[in-house]
Amino acid sequence: QLQLQESGPGLVKSSETLSLTCTVSGGSISNTDYHWGWIRQAPGKGLEWIGSISYSRTTYYKSSLKSRVTISVDTSKNQFSLKLSSVTAADTAVYYCANWVANKAYFHHWGQGTLVTVSS
């Protein structure tokens, strides 16, 4: 069974870049059946799809975040990463990584999530 674990700073200063890593275990990140994605949830709010990356490194980003988001894969470490630049308080959220079954549009296995707070 796939397991995913987010890691990264819990506090980021306003205007800086948020960087998170998701480590995948129990399977290969090069598995062609899966894509890999990020979702966030602001305090007391619903889920927001951020973006995903395929095994061939094709990326899809939420249109409103596209200018600030980069998702990448490191197959040697079985990890994928999220970078979100020029953050503001509105980017304060719990960030989840998950594997995305792209042809059916669902997230199967989720990480436990990590809270990132943007401070001024």
Added chain:
Amino acid sequence: QSVLTQPPSVSAAPGQNVTISCSGSSSNIGNNYVSWYQQLPGTAPKLLIHDNKKRPSGIPDRFSGSKSGTSATLDITGLQTGDEADYYCGTWDSSLSAGGVFGGGTKLTVL
């Protein structure tokens, strides 16, 4: 404002049945698979339903999903206190701003 519309809350007594709706459009639900997620308090979401009506291994058959046109529903039968959670629908939106989308979530209270 979420692309997919869900009722903010539903409630029912233990043992009863409840339905949660998810409304969209032809660019999302109408032409793509729908999934459902359960988020217990303080935990990560968990996949309940995918491909409109398929349950992953380990999900009890008390949970079922369906889709018709541009709407989808999640049915929960024989409610248990442990079902009290937030429920989200999700799908792909094929519009110009293509991407994954979620409903705003529905808080289920088991009275």
